Amino acid sequence: MGEQIVSDIIIVGGGNAALCAALTAREAGVSVTVLECAPPEYRGGNSRHTRNMRCMHDAPTDVLTEAYPEDEYFADLLRVTGGETTECLARLVIRESPRANAWMKSYGVRFQPSLGGTLHLGRTNAFFLGGGKALMNSYYAAAEARGIRVFYNAEVTALTIRDGKFESGEMLLNGRPAEFRAKALVAASGGFESNLEWLEEAWGPAARNFIIRGTPYNRGRVLKLLLNQGVEQIGDPTQCHAVAIDGRAPKFDGGIVTRLDCVPLGIVVNSHAERFYDEGEDLWPKRYAIWGRLVAQQQDQIAYSIIDSKVLGRFMPSVFPAIPAGSIGELAGALNLPPERLEATVREFNRSVQPGTFDHQILDNCRTAGLTPPKSHWAQAIDQPPFYGYPLRPGITFTYLGVRVNEKAAVQFQTTASSPNLFAAGEIMAGNVVGKGYLAGLGMTIGSVFGRIAGREAALAAAR
């Protein structure tokens, strides 16, 4: 075995949860080492793609309007998860979110009010000035200034755990085997969304057509190591955050700019040019995260958003241009859809549209009648050329299957109680809070709160 790294605390991962844990542990005076599997230019995992986090507050703040109290936050979470949450951990995340915010500012993270054209989040979500990349750069600069060692190209490949206690581990460091040893370990290595084989085990061959919106490095290796050594699993492998994204996005790391927000403003058809779901069921922030799954259920995992020129400028476009056409038949040709079928679908939809006052900011009264599936809001005839189409694919954001933890972020074993020195934070344990559905901005709140808890508890464990 090559190099040997010894540290009071080892943090596996290099995203938000990892750096929150590393900085918090360092505050306690212990030595901290971060092992990030990506090279420096790709450090920061999915966290570098983010824009905001959801925060509880009882009165307006510098960047958040009105109030968003604990009970409302928790009620929102209960609604989207259908109860698939652990109440004490969820409430802990919610309650700690304002403190996490203040702590983040102390490490150079800056917030700004909600961006225009986003998902109506001005009351609930604090936006990172400069986005997730600026946030991660602030954390890495702070880590360097405080003497935290960071190894890049460091992929953890094995963990030795005896009687529930972490002892040592192995990794590939710049492609060469190396060892590490520590008094405590924090696993903050993300979900398994970039492991296409694992996704295929859960979803079948459909997974081959999924696009991964974030880092290619979250392959679930550490998650599997922990589960294989008796750590209790939480969540279902098919549950994840999946949105409909532009079908022309790259296989990995396309980030936020490939998302498509025009679904409620037109119709969505599958490869048979048939509609399959109510595009206007509810406000888009409450529905955007179901469309990845809906598209995944269609033949060849592809669908098409069809709009006309009336709605241009009313949504944030994808980085790819919309495909234009002078007629619906021509658009069908450009999208490789059966032209007569698409014309019939649009004709039938247009005929069913009821008179109303269009307002895409509220649940307006523009709806269809006698159409299956209905369009409950924002239904306007698609009749003003040029017409436009966007191909849609399931875009996987992150998976929910993870390790069970307690309120101290300690991983739980199937047989015994919690580990005395093995902690988890971020995506790898997010399923404890969100087992199904999603609330925009929750991922970063879970990682920030549990990252800090894991760092604090790891430092305590190292001092014991």
Ligand SMILES: Cc1cc2nc3c(=O)[nH]c(=O)nc-3n(C[C@H](O)[C@H](O)[C@H](O)COP(=O)(O)OP(=O)(O)OC[C@H]3O[C@@H](n4cnc5c(N)ncnc54)[C@H](O)[C@@H]3O)c2cc1C
């Ligand atoms: C496009 C996009 C936009 C998003 N926008 C938002 C948003 O605005 N708000 C929000 O709350 N959430 C958002 N999310 C979700 C959010 O990114 C995650 O919830 C959050 O970043 C998870 O943080 P994390 O630290 O657990 O994981 P990550 O930031 O993904 O970090 C995991 C790290 O582990 C490393 N790693 C993996 N395996 C190993 C290994 N074996 N050895 C060593 N290191 C390893 C990876 O390289 C990576 O650095 C978004 C996600 C995407 C993809």
